[in-house]
Structures are given as C-alpha cells and as structure tokens.
Amino acid sequence: MTTYKRKPTKAEVRRERLEEVVLYPLDWLEERSGLIGGIRYFLFRNVPSDINWMQTLGSAALTAFLVQAITGVILAMYYTPSAATDPHTGQPVAWESIDNITNHLTMGWLVRGMHKWGASVFIILMFLHMGRVFLFGAYKYPRELNWIVGVLILVMGLMEGFTGYLLPWDQTAYWASVVGINLNGTAPFLGPWLAQFLRSGQEISGETLTRFYSLHMLLIPGAIIGLITLHLYLVIRLGVTSPPWSKEAAGIEPSENGSGPLRPGLTRPVPRGAAAQADGGSK
Amino acid sequence: MEPEQPSPDTEQESLHEEAHLPPPTLWPIGFAIGIVLILVGLIINPELISSIGAVVAIVFGFLWFRDATAELRGEPVVVDPERRDLVQAGAGRTAPPADRQGVAPVNVPETTVTRSRFLEGATLGLGGLIGGLITIPVAGFAILPGFLGQKEHKVDLGPVSTFPLGKWFIATFVTDPVEGEVSRRTAFIRNNGVVTDPSTNQPTPSFTIISNRCAHLGCPVQANGPQGSLIGKSLKEHTANGPLELIPAIPAGYGCPCHGGQYDTEGNRTAGPPVRALDRYSFEINHGRLVLLSTYSVAKVVGTGAQAQIYKYKQYGPGQHVDGPEAWFYPLSPPMHG
Numbered sequence: 001m002t003t004y005k006r007k008p009t010k011a012e013v014r015r016e017r018l019e020e021v022v023l024y025p026l027d028w029l030e031e032r033s034g035l036i037g038g039i040r041y042f043l044f045r046n047v048p049s050d051i052n053w054m055q056t057l058g059s060a061a062l063t064a065f066l067v068q069a070i071t072g073v074i075l076a077m078y079y080t081p082s083a084a085t086d087p088h089t090g091q092p093v094a095w096e097s098i099d100n101i102t103n104h105l106t107m108g109w110l111v112r113g114m115h116k117w118g119a120s121v122f123i124i125l126m127f128l129h130m131g132r133v134f135l136f137g138a139y140k141y142p143r144e145l146n147w148i149v150g151v152l153i154l155v156m157g158l159m160e161g162f163t164g165y166l167l168p169w170d171q172t173a174y175w176a177s178v179v180g181i182n183l184n185g186t187a188p189f190l191g192p193w194l195a196q197f198l199r200s201g202q203e204i205s206g207e208t209l210t211r212f213y214s215l216h217m218l219l220i221p222g223a224i225i226g227l228i229t230l231h232l233y234l235v236i237r238l239g240v241t242s243p244p245w246s247k248e249a250a251g252i253e254p255s256e257n258g259s260g261p262l263r264p265g266l267t268r269p270v271p272r273g274a275a276a277q278a279d280g281g282s283k
Numbered sequence: 284m285e286p287e288q289p290s291p292d293t294e295q296e297s298l299h300e301e302a303h304l305p306p307p308t309l310w311p312i313g314f315a316i317g318i319v320l321i322l323v324g325l326i327i328n329p330e331l332i333s334s335i336g337a338v339v340a341i342v343f344g345f346l347w348f349r350d351a352t353a354e355l356r357g358e359p360v361v362v363d364p365e366r367r368d369l370v371q372a373g374a375g376r377t378a379p380p381a382d383r384q385g386v387a388p389v390n391v392p393e394t395t396v397t398r399s400r401f402l403e404g405a406t407l408g409l410g411g412l413i414g415g416l417i418t419i420p421v422a423g424f425a426i427l428p429g430f431l432g433q434k435e436h437k438v439d440l441g442p443v444s445t446f447p448l449g450k451w452f453i454a455t456f457v458t459d460p461v462e463g464e465v466s467r468r469t470a471f472i473r474n475n476g477v478v479t480d481p482s483t484n485q486p487t488p489s490f491t492i493i494s495n496r497c498a499h500l501g502c503p504v505q506a507n508g509p510q511g512s513l514i515g516k517s518l519k520e521h522t523a524n525g526p527l528e529l530i531p532a533i534p535a536g537y538g539c540p541c542h543g544g545q546y547d548t549e550g551n552r553t554a555g556p557p558v559r560a561l562d563r564y565s566f567e568i569n570h571g572r573l574v575l576l577s578t579y580s581v582a583k584v585v586g587t588g589a590q591a592q593i594y595k596y597k598q599y600g601p602g603q604h605v606d607g608p609e610a611w612f613y614p615l616s617p618p619m620h621g
Contacts (some may be wrong), residue, residue, distance in 0.1 A: 024355055083465045092464065174465075181542060182500040188612035195600055197619045200429035202598075205462055207429075211363035262291060 041236075048242040054132045055240065061125035062228065068122055068160075069225075072217060081213035083169065083206030083254040089137060094169035094209060119161055126154050138241040146234040149227055156224045163216035166209060177212075178204060308350050313343030366384070377407035397402055431539060434459070436466075438575040439522040443488055443568060445529070450589075451548075452529040456575075460524050469495040470564055470575070471506060471534065475589040486604035489589040492564040492579050493550045495537070498557040501601035506534035537561065549584040549591060549618040557605050562585055563593070 008016070030036035050111065078101050082093035089096065101108035134137055139147035167178040181204070185195030200207040320336025396606065397405075436458040452472045459466040475489035495504050511533035513519065518529040536553065537546040545554040550561030560581040567574050582594040582605050596605040600621045604610045 020355065083463065111544050128370060175541070179500045180501060182601045184599040188498075189614070192600050192603060193615075193617050196429055196619075197426055202433055202465065202600075202617075202619045205465055 001129075004157055007172060009273065034228075040224065045236065047240045048246065051240060052136075052137075052243045055134050057077040057125060057129040061122065061129050062123050064118060065228065067114060067118045069221060071111050071118065072221070073113050075101065075115055076217055078108065081167065082209050090107060094167065094168050098168045098170075102211050108257070123157055123161060124131050126150075126157055130154065136241055137243075137244055143234070143238055143241070146231060146238070147232065149231045153224060153227045153231065154229065156220050160220050160224070163212040163220065166212045169209060169243070174204065284493065300568050308347065310347035310350055313349055314340055317341070317343055333423050345614070384576070388581045390605060393593070433618060435577050438571075440527065440529075440573040440575060441520040441522060442571055443474070443573050444571070445491070445518060446472065446573070447519070448474050448476050450474065451506070451532045451534055453510060453532050454527065454529050456522075456527050457524050469503060471495065471537070472529075472573075473588070477495055478589040488568055489586060490566055490573065491536070491549070491591070492566055492575065493564040496562060496601060497539040497541065498552065498559045498561055498580075498601055499539060499542055499544045499555070502539050504537040504539045504544070504561065505537045507538050507545075508532060508534045510534075549587055550581060551584055558602060558609070562598065580605050 026036055031243045034105060078097060080093050082098040084093050085091070086096055091099075098112075101107070101112050117218050117280050133150070140165075157243065162177075162180055165180075185191050187194065196202060198208070199205070200211050247256050288610055317336050317338075317340025321333045322336075324332030324334075324336050360439055368561055369424040420458045438456050439455065440454060449474065450477060453469060454472050455467060455469045457464065457467050471491075473491045475491055478488045479485070480487045496502075497504050511530050514533060515531040517531065520527045520529070534548055535546055537550070538544070539555070539557075543555045545553065546557070546561055547553050550563065552558075552560055560583050562578045562580055564578050565576040567576060569600040580596040580599045582596060583593070585592040594606070597616070599605055599613065602614075603613045
C-alpha cells in the first residue's frame with residue numbers, strides 16, 4: 001500500500017481499490033499453491049548478462065512443439081483414421097477426411113498446413129538448438145543429463161514425423177511407411193520383431209493406421225511433454241550457460257572455502273572448475 | 284485456561300499473521316440447498332419450488348459473498364478461538380531436533396521393522412504389484428495381436444486353362460476382402476506346363492508365381508518390357524475375392540522404382556541393393572483352378588521354368604538375408620504366413 005504525504009485524491013483511492021481487487025485472487029492462489037511465486041521465479045530468474053540470441057532457439061523449438069500440439073488437437077476433431085473404403089466414392093475414409101480438411105472445411109487448409117510445415121520447423125529448430133548447445137559447450141558438466149534428455153526429445157520428434165507421415169493414407173504415405181518399417185525390419189536380431197510390432201501384423205493394414213494414429217497423437221506427444229518438463233526443470237536448476245567467449249564467466253571463482261558450493265543432495269564436493277561453470281548461470 | 288498463549292516461536296507467529304483463514308460459515312450450505320431446490324423444482328414444480336430455491340440461493344449467496352469479502356471491504360474479521368483442550372492440540376510439546384526427525388527411538392533394536400519402514404515397503408510393494416497387474420495385460424494387448432493368429436489367405440485366380448503355356452501375366456488381386464484395397468497385391472505368373480512330380484511320379488501343373496514386393500525394402504517392382512494393350516487383351520475374371528485382371532506382359536526382368544534394384548525374369552537379383560531374389564507364392568490346384576497360398580523367400584534360382592532349382596526359405600521381411608553369414612543376424616523371425 002502506497003503511503004501518501006497528502007490526502008489521496010479520489011482517483012488514487014479508486015486506483016488502489018482496483019489494484020486490491022485484481023491482486024486479491026492472485027494472492028488467494030499464491031497463498032494456497034505457491035504457483036504465482038513459482039511462475040515468477042521461472043519467468044524472471046536471473047541469467048548471465050552476456051547471453052546470446054542463439055540461446056532463444058530452445059524456446060523457439062518449444063513454441064514449435066506447442067503449435068504442433070494445438071493444431072494436432074484440432075485436426076483430430078476432423079480426421080478419421082480408417083482404411084475402410086467409402087462405398088459412395090470408392091476412396092479410403094482416412095484419405096477422404098484429409099481431403100475434406102484441406103479442400104472443404106473452413107480454414108482447414110491453414111491448420112493442416114501449419115501442422116504439416118510446422119513438423120519440419122520443429123525438427124529443424126531442435127537441430128539448430130542442439131548445434132548451439134554443442135558449440136557453446138553447454139552440454140558439459142553438470143548439464144550432461146540435459147543433453148541426454150534433449151536427444152530423447154529429438155528421437156521422439158523424429159518418431160512423430162514417421163508415424164504422422166502415414167496418416168494421409170495416400171500412395172506416398174503408404175509406400176514411405178512400407179520402406180520405413182522394412183528399414184526397421186533389417187536391424188539385426190530384433191529388427192523383424194520391431195517391424196511386425198509397428199505394422200501390427202506382417203503387412204500394413206487398417207490396424208497399422210490406427211496404431212500409428214494412437215502413437216502419433218497420444219503416446220509420443222505424452223512422452224515429449226514429460227521429457228520437455230524434465231528438460232526445463234534441469235535448465236532452471238542448473239542455470240543458463242554463458243557463451244564460450246564470456247569474460248564474466250571466466251572471472252568467476254569458486255567460493256572462499258575452496259571446495260565450491262555444496263548442493264543439497266550431493267554426496268561429494270563439486271570440483272573447483274566445475275563449480276564456476278555450474279554457478280555461472282545463477283550469478 | 285487462557286485462550287491466548289504467546290508462542291515462543293517467532294516464525295510460527297509470522298506464519299499465523301500471513302494466513303487469512305476465513306471464519307467458518309454455514310452460508311455456502313444454504314446456497315447449495317437453494318441450487319438443489321432450483322434443479323429439483325425444474326422437474327417437479329418450476330413455478331413454486333424453483334422460485335423458493337432461487338430466493339434461498341440469492342439470499343444465502345449474498346450472505347456468503349458478504350462474508351467472503353468482509354476482509355477486502357475492511358470490516359473486522361472475527362476468528363473463532365481455539366476450542367480444543369490445549370494439551371490435546373499439542374501445546375507444550377516440542378518437535379524433535381532436525382537430525383532426529385523420522386529416526387526411530389534409540390531403544391528399538393535395529394532388526395525390528397518400524398511402522399514407517401513397514402509402510403514404506405507396503406506402499407512400494409503394493410504399488411508395484413498393482414502396476415504390474417495392470418501393465419502385463421495392457422502391454423500384451425498392445426503387442427501380441429500383431430504376432431498371434433496371423434491368417435493365411437487363399438486367393439483364387441481362376442481356371443488353370445486361362446493361362447497359356449509360357450506366357451507372363453501381371454495379376455493384381457485383393458488377398459483379404461474384409462481388409463479391402465489395402466490388402467491388394469501383385470504377382471507375375473507364368474504357366475510352365477505339366478511336369479512329373481519327382482516324389483509322387485504324378486503329372487502336376489507347374490507355375491512360376493513371383494511376388495512384386497522388392498527384396499530390398501518392399502517397394503513394388505515393375506515388369507521391364509511391353510505390357511498391357513500393346514501385346515494383347517487383358518483377361519478379366521470374377522473370383523471369390525472380387526474382380527481379377529490378368530494383364531499380359533513380356534518382361535525382360537523386373538525393376539524397382541524406389542532404389543533401383545533389378546531382377547531377371549526368374550526373380551534373381553542382377554543389380555542394386557536387394558539382398559536376395561524376389562519372393563514367390565506357393566500354390567495349389569483346386570478343382571482345376573489356380574489358388575495362391577502363402578509366400579516364401581528365395582535366395583536364388585538356378586535354371587528356368589519347370590526345371591528351375593529354387594533355394595527356398597521360409598518368409599522373411601524385405602531386406603533380411605536368408606543365406607550367407609549375414610543371415611546370422613536374423614536367427615529368430617516372428618511368426619509369418621507370407
């Protein structure tokens with residue numbers, strides 16, 4: 001509450017009351033969940049001052065994923081994953097529903113286009129982000145685990161591309177999946193089993209389509225969301241790395257007692273050099 | 284007893300200051316009863332009961348709103364004093380020191396399972412058991428149907444007499460009418476005439492029936508050479524699996540459009556990435572009609588037509604070796620019917 005030296009004007013009083021009304025629900029939520037503070041901490045945490053534009057590639061990839069998730073949910077409202085033949089037109093039902101989305105439904109062309117081209121954007125941004133992390137050396141101790149989580153997200157993203165490619169159920173989709181699944185089948189020992197699991201049988205059928213649909217829209221996105229959560233948790237916990245040319249990070253010394261800060265849950269002292277690295281983000 | 288006792292813990296005190304506990308109130312219950320009356324009234328008597336319900340809901344809703352916003356409007360908040368016996372409420376007791384929290388008292392022997400240990404074990408054990416009981420059938424359902432109960436399809440291709448001796452035909456047919464167009468397959472068929480079966484010494488018809496699935500990654504191989512209306516009329520038949528078209532062809536071999544694999548007319552690989560010869564269909568003659576059965580894999584074919592010596596293997600997926608040291612990589616193949 002602001003203290004006034006003079007008597008507050010009516011407008012000031014009204015403004016103060018309004019602020020209180022706006023803040024009341026936020027305080028209510030904060031008091032019961034701590035969520036407001038958590039979100040503020042996440043959004044407004046400190047990062048190194050010499051941070052680089054290249055370090056926005058990760059959140060760009062996250063945005064691309066969110067676009068895929070949202071457009072995908074909408075597309076699922078109109079798409080039918082059925083290999084059956086429509087008796088009226090003689091065309092497969094799945095292909096017809098894609099045709100309907102693209103050519104007949106209002107703005108269907110736009111949302112499907114966003115999903116189709118956004119898929120490539122997502123993959124490209126993941127690779128660019130990966131390149132940035134590699135060139136900045138941001139995969140080094142203590143962030144190795146986050147590199148591994150990132151690789152898993154990349155693999156899941158590629159699997160999304162593979163399973164999504166079959167869904168239009170046209171000649172390209174069918175034969176690309178034939179080749180892709182058989183390629184998996186040539187892996188030694190378990191390859192043939194993996195291929196048959198993907199096909200749900202020895203030949204591509206309607207069951208393959210529904211299986212790919214389920215994997216594409218439920219299982220793999222769920223896994224990606226979980227992995228992104230872990231990825232972000234580690235980014236927040238470990239902080240953001242300075243660019244490799246950073247003078248600021250180069251000047252940071254471990255704490256006075258010489259062993260570096262002990263992190264809770266760590267059973268051994270952090271090595272001297274690594275402590276500077278680990279702490280670089282939070283300073 | 285004094286209802287107010289000064290707490291020695293300042294942290295506790297500041298926490299108490301922070302917490303905005305609303306006083307207990309009965310107004311929400313009255314509000315809920317009003318809503319219920321409205322809904323019940325809608326069924327029984329909308330004019331009377333719903334009106335009463337609306338009045339109740341509005342009155343109690345207003346009282347509840349007034350109560351809930353009392354603090355915001357700057358009215359004094361009435362907090363009920365603690366009414367429990369203070370000893371019962373935990374007054375005077377102190378928490379164990381930080382390093383002793385959750386640690387069993389000293390006089391308990393180490394071998395004894397404490398209550399908390401038991402609960403930890405029970406939670407993990409029961410949780411694992413329940414998880415396993417759910418996961419096993421679900422995972423089985425996700426995986427097994429693709430491996431078990433694979434059907435063998437029989438495809439009727441019409442009377443044997445349809446196929447002139449030594450001529451090639453391209454046949455496309457639906458292997459499973461229930462599955463529909465997605466089960467459409469193509470085979471290259473040549474009638475080799477009648478030969479004497481070496482095992483029974485009976486005369487039996489011989490056919491060369493080559494699957495068009497490339498042995499590289501399963502693309503559709505095409506006949507290299509003139510075909511269709513260039514060289515003759517297509518034969519049309521009606522079979523149990525629907526309409527069937529036999530297109531005449533004079534192949535000099537077969538080629539795959541995807542990655543350039545090439546084969547000779549017997550299906551032997553001549554160039555490109557395929558790892559073996561083209562698969563073939565086994566067949567039977569049923570009441571004078573040619574019936575396709577499952578496919579099998581072929582390493583190579585020596586000779587041609589009825590005299591050909593076929594190096595037969597059970598059905599493997601495209602790209603998988605059936606002979607040579609590379610075949611060691613595929614020791615166990617999933618159940619297949621070709």
